[in-house]
Amino acid sequence: MKQSQLIWLLIFVVGGIFLAWRVSTTDMGRVWHHPERQIHQQNEDGSWSEVELSPSRKFDLHDDGDLEANQEGWNTWTVLKNRKGFNESFGTSLATAGMDPELVHDPVAAQAAIDGNPDMSDADREVLQSMALMSEDFILSPGRTFGLWLSAFFTLCIMSFLYKDNPFYKFAEAVVIGASAAYVMAVGFWTMLVKNLFSNLAPGLMRETFIPGLPEEIVFNGWYLVPALFTIFLLWRLMPMGGWISRWPLAFFIGITAGLRLIAFLEADFMAQISATMIPLWVSVQDAAGSMMLWDSVWASFTNIIIIVATMTGLVYFFFSVEHKGAVGGAARVGIWFLMITFGASFGYTVMGRIALLAERLQYLFGNWLHLTPPT
Amino acid sequence: MYEFLKNLDRRWIFLLMLLAVSFPILGRWSFPEKISPMVHDVFAAIEELPEGSKVLISFDYDPGSQGELQPMASAFTRHCAEKKFKMYFLCLWPLGEPMIEKSTNLLKKEYPDLKYGEDFMSFGFKAGGEGVIKVIVTNMRELIPTDQFGTGLDNIPMTKGIQNIQQMDLIINVSAGDPGTKQWVQFASTPYDLLTVSGCTGVQAPLLYPYIPKQLRGLLGAIKGAAEYEQAIDEHYPKIAAMPEAQEAKQRMGAQLVAHILMVILIIVGNIVYFVGRKRGDAR
Amino acid sequence: MKRTVPLLIAMFAGIMLLASTFIPLTETWGETVTIWFDILAVGAFVLGGGNLLKIHLEKISSKRSGWAFSVVTLLAFVITLWVGLVQWGVNPPKLYPTHSWAGNYIEEGSGLFWIYDNVVYPLTATMFAMLAFYVASAAFRAFRAKNIEATLLLFTAFIVLLGRTYAGVFLTDWVPGFMAMITGMTPEHFNTMQLDELTGWIMNAPNKAGNRAITIGIALGVVSYSLKILMGVDRSYLGQD
Numbered sequence: 046m047k048q049s050q051l052i053w054l055l056i057f058v059v060g061g062i063f064l065a066w067r068v069s070t071t072d073m074g075r076v077w078h079h080p081e082r083q084i085h086q087q088n089e090d091g092s093w094s095e096v097e098l099s100p101s102r103k104f105d106l107h108d109d110g111d112l113e114a115n116q117e118g119w120n121t122w123t124v125l126k127n128r129k130g131f132n133e134s135f136g137t138s139l140a141t142a143g144m145d146p147e148l149v150h151d152p153v154a155a156q157a158a159i160d161g162n163p164d165m166s167d168a169d170r171e172v173l174q175s176m177a178l179m180s181e182d183f184i185l186s187p188g189r190t191f192g193l194w195l196s197a198f199f200t201l202c203i204m205s206f207l208y209k210d211n212p213f214y215k216f217a218e219a220v221v222i223g224a225s226a227a228y229v230m231a232v233g234f235w236t237m238l239v240k241n242l243f244s245n246l247a248p249g250l251m252r253e254t255f256i257p258g259l260p261e262e263i264v265f266n267g268w269y270l271v272p273a274l275f276t277i278f279l280l281w282r283l284m285p286m287g288g289w290i291s292r293w294p295l296a297f298f299i300g301i302t303a304g305l306r307l308i309a310f311l312e313a314d315f316m317a318q319i320s321a322t323m324i325p326l327w328v329s330v331q332d333a334a335g336s337m338m339l340w341d342s343v344w345a346s347f348t349n350i351i352i353i354v355a356t357m358t359g360l361v362y363f364f365f366s367v368e369h370k371g372a373v374g375g376a377a378r379v380g381i382w383f384l385m386i387t388f389g390a391s392f393g394y395t396v397m398g399r400i401a402l403l404a405e406r407l408q409y410l411f412g413n414w415l416h417l418t419p420p421t
Numbered sequence: 422m423y424e425f426l427k428n429l430d431r432r433w434i435f436l437l438m439l440l441a442v443s444f445p446i447l448g449r450w451s452f453p454e455k456i457s458p459m460v461h462d463v464f465a466a467i468e469e470l471p472e473g474s475k476v477l478i479s480f481d482y483d484p485g486s487q488g489e490l491q492p493m494a495s496a497f498t499r500h501c502a503e504k505k506f507k508m509y510f511l512c513l514w515p516l517g518e519p520m521i522e523k524s525t526n527l528l529k530k531e532y533p534d535l536k537y538g539e540d541f542m543s544f545g546f547k548a549g550g551e552g553v554i555k556v557i558v559t560n561m562r563e564l565i566p567t568d569q570f571g572t573g574l575d576n577i578p579m580t581k582g583i584q585n586i587q588q589m590d591l592i593i594n595v596s597a598g599d600p601g602t603k604q605w606v607q608f609a610s611t612p613y614d615l616l617t618v619s620g621c622t623g624v625q626a627p628l629l630y631p632y633i634p635k636q637l638r639g640l641l642g643a644i645k646g647a648a649e650y651e652q653a654i655d656e657h658y659p660k661i662a663a664m665p666e667a668q669e670a671k672q673r674m675g676a677q678l679v680a681h682i683l684m685v686i687l688i689i690v691g692n693i694v695y696f697v698g699r700k701r702g703d704a705r
Numbered sequence: 706m707k708r709t710v711p712l713l714i715a716m717f718a719g720i721m722l723l724a725s726t727f728i729p730l731t732e733t734w735g736e737t738v739t740i741w742f743d744i745l746a747v748g749a750f751v752l753g754g755g756n757l758l759k760i761h762l763e764k765i766s767s768k769r770s771g772w773a774f775s776v777v778t779l780l781a782f783v784i785t786l787w788v789g790l791v792q793w794g795v796n797p798p799k800l801y802p803t804h805s806w807a808g809n810y811i812e813e814g815s816g817l818f819w820i821y822d823n824v825v826y827p828l829t830a831t832m833f834a835m836l837a838f839y840v841a842s843a844a845f846r847a848f849r850a851k852n853i854e855a856t857l858l859l860f861t862a863f864i865v866l867l868g869r870t871y872a873g874v875f876l877t878d879w880v881p882g883f884m885a886m887i888t889g890m891t892p893e894h895f896n897t898m899q900l901d902e903l904t905g906w907i908m909n910a911p912n913k914a915g916n917r918a919i920t921i922g923i924a925l926g927v928v929s930y931s932l933k934i935l936m937g938v939d940r941s942y943l944g945q946d
Binding site for chain 1: 706707708710711712714715716717718719720721722723726737738739740741742743744745746747748749750751752753754755756757759771774775777778779780781782783784785786788789790798800801804806807810811817819820821822823824825826827828829830831832833834835836837838840844853854855857858859860861862864865866869890894897904906907908909910911912913914915916917918919920921922923924925927928930931932934935942943944
Binding site: 429431434435437438439442452453454455457458459483484485486487488515516518519522526547548549550552553555556559560563564569570571572626627628630631633642643645674677678680681682683684685687688690691692695 | 735736740742746747801807825827842846847862867871872905909
């Protein structure tokens with residue numbers, strides 16, 4: 046057996062045993078829900094509004110013959126409230142009261158234990174009882190539980206690339222490419238094509254189907270045929286013939302981008318930056334009594350001088366129309382030093398960012414999936 | 422030792438990094454935070470606004486940056502809720518709408534008195550990046566006729582009189598790249614002098630410093646900025662300080678500390694190997 | 706038709722935007738063409754999806770190496786698109802319960818949300834998280850103090866890495882007090898000698914200025930390139946034929 050095969054085998058065996066142990070001894074890898082019922086009533090003007098229900102009634106799912114819900118003009122929803130971490134906080138509360146936190150897995154036993162615990166104030170007992178009652182209402186969500194495992198599986202698939210390229214990584218990569226592209230398309234369809242393009246070309250139809258709340262003042266606007274046509278032209282690129290027509294929308298895209306950026310960069314990144322660099326070389330910092338604080342003034346002035354010198358020399362470094370020799374060469378050399386400090390700072394910040402991303406992923410695995418830490 | 426380090430398999434470095442981040446998370450290590458002047462400026466810009474101010478919160482990021490940016494997005498939302506601002510959510514990244522959902526869920530859970538449409542609302546996602554900002558800064562109704570859920574803006578109490586984002590008292594942008602803070606500065610804050618603060622990724626943060634303070638009032642840089650901001654909120658709002666879920670960034674700073682020290686050690690060891698190799702005449 | 710029309714379209718679109726900035730009467734024209742641009746951005750999303758389909762179908766039909774993964778990509782694509790477009794699992798909106806197609810397409814509990822939460826989110830987030838490992842490996846192998854420039858970069862990175870964590874405080878918290886004791890001045894004068902404060906100064910002075918030089922340089926480049934496009938001097942975006 047090759048060394049790499051042995052390592053993989055070891056990872057799978059140890060990981061499998063650990064998972065089996067966690068699943069059998071804890072609540073790990075399961076997502077519990079608290080289903081909540083919402084009822085809406087149609088008003089006289091035809092609009093709908095939510096009927097205020099007491100919390101206990103909202104959570105009452107067991108009574109399917111609920112009379113209110115079956116009345117004409119009523120509409121009911123069942124919203125699954127995900128209560129991540131509920132069991133953790135319930136367990137902590139039980140432990141604080143000197144009881145076994147594992148009782149969270151058996152709400153009936155938990156209620157009996159809470160009732161039979163003499164060392165507890167009535168207020169604490171009431172809180173714990175309500176938590177136990179709520180806990181009883183939780184139902185295991187097969188969809189989200191599967192989703193949690195799938196999510197953890199995909200995370201590990203990607204991480205497996207650290208060892209070496211492998212089919213698990215390739216599989217995960219293939220999935221993310223397909224799913225992300227389609228997700229973005231679906232989002233674009235509902236948010237822009239429906240709400241901006243179709244709503245201007247067929248407002249009546251949109252009001253009847255996708256956007257009943259579309260303002261009445263929006264009427265057919267023929268100008269929107271232009272982006273509709275441009276979109277078709279752009280997609281024509283995929284056709285075997287006549288793909289050149291996609292240059293029209295592409296040119297429009299380029300033209301608008303150039304128009305937008307020309308002004309924005311000139312104003313915010315050129316003129317405003319020059320103006321922000323025109324700062325005094327000597328800054329007089331004064332205390333509350335109005336007398337100058339020499340050290341602070343020197344430091345503030347030094348900072349300003351650094352900003353001016355670094356900006357100017359940095360610009361000289363980027364100015365390639367003159368050969369970097371003599372005074373220009375000297376200034377460019379100072380400029381590159383400041384730029385190196387800038388890149389060093391960028392490197393430090395980049396590292397900080399990347400580690401934060403890894404920390405979040407590990408928190409997800411350790412918390413949401415393995416339940417070794419509180420879920421995020 | 423030299424030969425071992427010179428030919429070190431990079432997977433050992435990966436393993437070290439994994440352990441450096443894992444242990445502080447499992448041990449839940451966290452450290453005190455000292456608020457820097459930059460973070461203080463961001464906090465003050467929000468804190469000084471009067472109750473009921475209109476705040477546009479644009480979440481321009483996706484899951485790829487959520488680890489860095491979600492804590493500051495949540496902290497901004499809590500701060501605005503405490504200040505009883507009118508919050509208008511928007512996102513310019515296609516995968517960003519669930520980020521708005523996270524914040525609105527947070528509001529529903531932690532601030533049940535706040536109502537959708539009266540205290541907060543969502544415009545949802547709009548494609549076009551800088552093109553969106555360019556339009557809504559002068560005419561919001563044409564591009565965004567309804568909220569995220571298809572309700573006409575005139576039927577929502579808090580958007581009734583809103584014609585463009587110049588009517589906002591503050592723009593808060595949580596940004597992972599383009600479109601993001603740079604575009605908000607270029608198309609909103611600079612030409613229309615709109616008060617803007619930002620929270621952004623570590624990659625972006627150094628690039629945005631030239632805009633501070635005139636074009637951008639302040640900036641939360643990466644997870645450290647978020648942790649300091651959480652600290653600033655905790656010091657002013659004891660209710661939030663008592664909530665473990667509001668200390669997300671602070672809890673991650675333990676992992677940051679150990680991993681940063683590991684990075685410094687790796688660079689030093691790498692350089693020692695390099696200089697020893699150079700002395701020995703190894704070509705590398 | 707193939708070259709002149711697109712050239713004119715680009716010039717017309719860009720100049721209309723410029724005009725809308727300076728002539729109040731034309732402001733709404735600028736808004737209108739920008740909204741078209743925003744809608745067209747979604748056309749680009751669709752084009753991206755179409756290209757993906759085309760490339761992977763070709764790969765499958767020619768049975769090129771790794772074609773099985775193309776099948777996975779296509780399956781993921783088709784399933785996600787279908788779930789998203791049919792609004793699988795989406796409730797009708799509360800205000801309009803009789804409009805079954807008017808719900809929030811990304812509502813929590815819907816099919817598309819499930820795919821986002823359990824497929825797109827973990828995969829995308831982990832892809833980016835992996836960079837933490839590679840940046841560590843790169844730091845060990847490539848970050849060398851070979852000359853004064855590289856040393857400056859390295860030294861700054863050290864300060865920032867330590868200064869942006871609690872290490873900066875516990876390593877150098879004592880410095881201002883110590884310096885005050887030696888010099889007889891107040892400790893506040895030496896605050897910048899603490900790593901966390903020094904990091905703040907680096908970010909606010911040399912980093913700000915360095916990035917400002919870069920920003921100005923980029924701005925000049927963007928402005929000149931935009932002008933070239935609007936004047937029809939640069940036509941590279943039109944391709945060769």
